[in-house]
Amino acid sequence: MKTVVITCSPKKKFAASAYFAQLSCTFLRGQKVRKTLRTKGNSAGIFSELADASAVVFCMPLYVDGIPSHVLSFLKEMEAFCRDQSLQLQVYVIANNGFIEGNQNRVVMEIMENFCARSGLTFGGGLGIDGGVMLNVMRIVLLVQLGAFFYNVAVRHFIG
Numbered sequence: 001m002k003t004v005v006i007t008c009s010p011k012k013k014f015a016a017s018a019y020f021a022q023l024s025c026t027f028l029r030g031q032k033v034r035k036t037l038r039t040k041g042n043s044a045g046i047f048s049e050l051a052d053a054s055a056v057v058f059c060m061p062l063y064v065d066g067i068p069s070h071v072l073s074f075l076k077e078m079e080a081f082c083r084d085q086s087l088q089l090q091v092y093v094i095a096n097n098g099f100i101e102g103n104q105n106r107v108v109m110e111i112m113e114n115f116c117a118r119s120g121l122t123f124g125g126g127l128g129i130d131g132g133v134m135l136n137v138m139r140i141v142l143l144v145q146l147g148a149f150f151y152n153v154a155v156r157h158f159i160g
Contacts, residue, residue, distance in 0.1 A: 093126030
C-alpha cells in the first residue's frame with residue numbers, strides 16, 4: 001500500500017502543513033511518499049507518484065475560508081488525470097488554520113468531498129486543526145528550549 005502525502009502550503013520554511021504532513025507519516029503503514037505542492041509547476045512529479053498509489057493525504061492551510069488557489073488548479077488537473085488513469089484512490093485531508101475554531105475547516109472538507117465525487121475517488125474524511133500556526137510556533141519553542149537546556153548542561157559541566 002502506497003500513500004502519497006502532499007504538503008500544500010506555499011511557504012518554504014516553518015509551514016504548519018509541512019509539520020502535520022511529517023507528523024502524519026509517522027502513523028502511516030506501508031510505503032510513504034512525501035511531495036510538496038507550492039506552485040502550479042509541482043504537479044507533474046506528484047502525478048507520477050499517484051499512478052500506483054492507493055491513498056493520498058492533502059495537508060493544507062485554510063486561506064480565506066477555502067483552499068489555496070494553487071491547490072484548486074492542481075485539483076482540476078488531478079480530476080482529469082484520475083479519470084484518464086481510472087485511479088481508485090482514498091483521499092484524506094488535514095486542514096489547519098490560525099483561528100481558535102477548528103470548524104472553520106468545514107468548507108475545505110466539503111470542497112474535497114465534492115472533488116472526490118467528481119473525480120470518482122473515495123473521500124476518506126479529514127481532520128480540521130485549529131490554531132495550526134500556534135502549534136507550529138510551539139514546535140520551534142520546544143527546539144529553542146531543548147537547545148537552552150543542553151547549553152546549560154554543557155556550561156555547568158565545564159564551569160564546575
